Amino acid sequence: MPDEAKRQHLPAEDKKEQVVMTTTADGEKEDQDMHAFWHSSSHLLAHAVKRLFPETKLAIGPAIENGFYYDFDREGGFTTEDLPVIEEEMKKIAKANYRIERFTLPRDEAIEYVKQQDEPYKLEMVLALPEDEEISFYKQEDFTDLCAGPHVRYTKQIKAFKLLSVSGAYWHGDEKNKMLTRIYGVSYPKKEQLDRYLKQLEEAKLRDHRKLGRELELFMTSEAGPGFPFFLPKGMVLRELLVDYWKELHREAGYVLVSTPMILSRSLWEESGHWDHYKDNMYTVVIDEQDYAVKPMNCPGGMLIYKNKPHSYRDLPLRMGELGLVHRHEKSGTLHGLMRVRAFTQDDAHIFMTPDQIEDEVSGIIRLIDRIYSAFGFKYRVELSTRPENSMGDIEDWNRAESVLQKVLEDMGADYRINPGDGAFYGPKIDFHIEDAIGRGWQCGTIQLDFQMPQRFDLEYTGSDGAKHRPIVVHRTALGALERFIAILIEHYSGKFPFWLSPEQVRVLSISQQNSAYAEEVFKRLRLEGFRAELDVRDEKIGYKIREAQLAKIPYMLVVGDREAEEKTLSVRSRDEGNIGSLGIDAFIVKAHELNTTRYDAAAVDTEDE
RNA sequence: GCCGAAGUGGCUCAGGGGUAGAGCAAUUCACUCGUAAUGAAUAGGUCGUGGGUUCAAUUCCCACCUUCGGCUCCA
Missing domain, CATH: 3.30.930.10 (Bira Bifunctional Protein; Domain 2)
Known part of the structure; x- marks a missing residue:
C-alpha cells in the first residue's frame, strides 16, 4: 500500500522512464530505483511461471517494502517445491538479457490485446482504469504484462534473487473473492546485498519472541x-x-x-451496540438461563x-x-x-x-x-x-x-x-x-x-x-x-532486557565449593536489598556457569572465589561487556540501585539500533 | 475462516511398513576448578489425536487438532 502510494506520487514522466540502476543513488532516489527493480523482479517471476506453466493466469505483482510478490491463479496453485524450479527458469531469463520495452495502446486496443492474451484479471484491471489514463505495457521476450511501470531496462540487471514463500491471497484482498497463490521473493542488483538481507532475516528469527x-x-x-x-x-x-x-x-x-x-449481561452489550456490531468476536455464556458475554x-x-x-x-x-x-x-x-x-x-x-x-x-x-x-x-x-x-x-x-x-x-x-x-x-x-x-x-x-x-x-x-x-x-x-x-x-531487546526489567538481575557464581559460604553471603545481601538475585554454587566449572548465565541473558554475573572472599569484593561480569573488574559489595549495590530507580536503559540511549 | 507447509523424548533435529536414534538439557558419580561447554554412566518417547488400509502403521490413506508463512481482521 505505501509502495503503491509512492509510485503514484512520481511525476508522470518518471513513470515512463526506464530505470537505470545507479550505484550512487541514495535516499528517495534509491527507494524509487529499488521499487522499480523489485517490480521488474516480479515480472521476471511471472515470465518464468508463464514459461513453465502456461495455463497460469496473472493477477498482480507489485513491489513491496522488502521485495516483491506475484499473485497467480492456477489449478492446484504452487507449493514450496515449485520454487527452485521457477528460480532456475528466472535465472535463464535474466541471463538471456532481454530488453524490457514499454509500449502504450489506446484504450480499445489495450482491451482487445488483453482479451487476446486471455488474462481475465488483467482485463478486469484495464476495464477499471480511468478513461483518460494512458495504458502501458512492458514486454520482455514473449512475455508482456499490463503495467504502469517504471522498470529496469534489461532482465540481466536482476542479478541476485530468491523466492521466499508461497501463500494464499484473495483477489483484491477480499475474502469473498477467489483465493490466488502468491509467491513472495526478494532481489538485489548484487549478490552481497541479497546475502546480507537473507542474513538479516535469519537474525530476526533468532529474536522472535x-x-x-x-x-x-x-x-x-x-x-x-x-x-x-x-x-x-x-x-x-x-x-x-x-x-x-x-x-x-x-x-x-x-x-x-x-x-x-x-462477564456482563447481554442487555448491556445490546445497549452498547456490541451485541449487534461485534457479536462474532464475543464469547457468550448462559447464567441462570440468561445470556451473558465475556x-x-x-x-x-x-x-x-x-x-x-x-x-x-x-x-x-x-x-x-x-x-x-x-x-x-x-x-x-x-x-x-x-x-x-x-x-x-x-x-x-x-x-x-x-x-x-x-x-x-x-x-x-x-x-x-x-x-x-x-x-x-x-x-x-x-x-x-x-x-x-x-x-x-x-x-x-x-x-x-x-x-x-x-x-x-x-x-x-x-x-x-x-x-x-x-x-x-x-x-x-x-x-x-x-x-x-x-x-x-x-x-x-x-x-x-x-x-x-x-x-x-x-x-x-x-x-x-x-x-x-x-x-x-x-x-x-x-x-x-x-x-x-x-x-x-x-x-x-533480543531478550537482553535492561537491568530494571530483567526477571533475573544478578547471579552469584562461585568458583569452587569452598567459596559457597561467601557466595551465599553475597546472594543473601542482594536479596535483602531487593534485587532479583540467584545463586549458583553447583559443582561445575566457572566457565560452564558463566555460559549458562550468559545464555539466560542475565545482566550481571558476580564471580566469587578465594580472592573475593578474602577481600570482600566481587568480580563483576556484565552480560554485554564481559568482565569489568572487581568491585566492593556496597559499591555494586549502590550502582545497581541507581540502575533500578532511573530505569536506565542502555539500548534506549544507544544511537546504534543493532 | 481461507491457501500452503509442518507436528518424532524438555529443546534442536535425523530416520522410516516389521513397535525408534543423535546432540544439548536432566539425574548419578568422579574431578575442586578463575570469566561462554571436564569426563563417565543412567534415565527419558503409546512418533499431535481419532479412524482406515495391512499379517503388521510411528512410517501409507482420510478426518480433526495445534503450530508456522501469508490473506482477511485487529490491541
Whole structure:
C-alpha cells in the first residue's frame, strides 16, 4: 500500500522512464530505483511461471517494502517445491538479457490485446482504469504484462534473487473473492546485498519472541487454549514491572484506576451496540438461563462506572484507567505468539471531558504515549484514521473530531500519515504502530474519539450554566495490550532486557565449593536489598556457569572465589561487556540501585539500533 | 475462516511398513576448578489425536487438532 502510494506520487514522466540502476543513488532516489527493480523482479517471476506453466493466469505483482510478490491463479496453485524450479527458469531469463520495452495502446486496443492474451484479471484491471489514463505495457521476450511501470531496462540487471514463500491471497484482498497463490521473493542488483538481507532475516528469527519466550521461560502456549497464553514466573516478573511503571506514569498524569467485571449481561452489550456490531468476536455464556458475554472491550463497564453518580463539569476531565482483560474470538489463522491472541490485557482508559478539553486531553495522551515508547527506545509510526463508510452519527461531528485530532498532531509537530476511511465505526482515531524484529508494524497505542457511547448510555454532566450536557469520551491505550507490548519488548531487546526489567538481575557464581559460604553471603545481601538475585554454587566449572548465565541473558554475573572472599569484593561480569573488574559489595549495590530507580536503559540511549 | 507447509523424548533435529536414534538439557558419580561447554554412566518417547488400509502403521490413506508463512481482521 505505501509502495503503491509512492509510485503514484512520481511525476508522470518518471513513470515512463526506464530505470537505470545507479550505484550512487541514495535516499528517495534509491527507494524509487529499488521499487522499480523489485517490480521488474516480479515480472521476471511471472515470465518464468508463464514459461513453465502456461495455463497460469496473472493477477498482480507489485513491489513491496522488502521485495516483491506475484499473485497467480492456477489449478492446484504452487507449493514450496515449485520454487527452485521457477528460480532456475528466472535465472535463464535474466541471463538471456532481454530488453524490457514499454509500449502504450489506446484504450480499445489495450482491451482487445488483453482479451487476446486471455488474462481475465488483467482485463478486469484495464476495464477499471480511468478513461483518460494512458495504458502501458512492458514486454520482455514473449512475455508482456499490463503495467504502469517504471522498470529496469534489461532482465540481466536482476542479478541476485530468491523466492521466499508461497501463500494464499484473495483477489483484491477480499475474502469473498477467489483465493490466488502468491509467491513472495526478494532481489538485489548484487549478490552481497541479497546475502546480507537473507542474513538479516535469519537474525530476526533468532529474536522472535516465541523462540525467546520459550528459551527464557517467559510464557508458554498450550493446545488446551489456542490464543490464550500462559505467563510463566519469569514472564510474570517482567509483566509486573511493566505494570508498576505504567501505574507510576498514569498516577503522575492524573489518572484514577478502576476494574470492571469480566462477564456482563447481554442487555448491556445490546445497549452498547456490541451485541449487534461485534457479536462474532464475543464469547457468550448462559447464567441462570440468561445470556451473558465475556467482555471484548472495557468501555461499557466504564460507562456504568461514570453513571454510578452524577457529575459536574468540575469533575472533568475524568481520566479513568483500567488494565482490563478482554477476550475476543480471533480467527484461528491469525494467532501469533503473544502478538495476536484471544485474551489480552488492554492498558485502557476512558477520559470523560467537556468539548473544550478535547485538545488538551488528546495532546496529553500523545505526550504520555511518546514518553512510554521513548523510555524503551521504540521507533513508531502515527496514523490518523478517518471516517469509514459504515460510520454512525453526524458527519459534522466527524469533521470536527477529525480536524481536532489533526490539529493536535500538527501543533505537536508529529510525523503522521492519514489513513482515509480506516476509523472505527463510532469515531476517528490516532493509532501508534511499533515495529517488530522483522519490520512488521503492530498497532499498540490508539486514541479513539467515541461519539456513540456517551449517547447510548445517556451520559451527562452539569455545566457551569446549571444545564445538563453530554461529555465527550476518548477511549485510549498506550501500550495497547500488555501481551503484545511484552512480545515487542522481547524482540526489541533480543531478550537482553535492561537491568530494571530483567526477571533475573544478578547471579552469584562461585568458583569452587569452598567459596559457597561467601557466595551465599553475597546472594543473601542482594536479596535483602531487593534485587532479583540467584545463586549458583553447583559443582561445575566457572566457565560452564558463566555460559549458562550468559545464555539466560542475565545482566550481571558476580564471580566469587578465594580472592573475593578474602577481600570482600566481587568480580563483576556484565552480560554485554564481559568482565569489568572487581568491585566492593556496597559499591555494586549502590550502582545497581541507581540502575533500578532511573530505569536506565542502555539500548534506549544507544544511537546504534543493532 | 481461507491457501500452503509442518507436528518424532524438555529443546534442536535425523530416520522410516516389521513397535525408534543423535546432540544439548536432566539425574548419578568422579574431578575442586578463575570469566561462554571436564569426563563417565543412567534415565527419558503409546512418533499431535481419532479412524482406515495391512499379517503388521510411528512410517501409507482420510478426518480433526495445534503450530508456522501469508490473506482477511485487529490491541
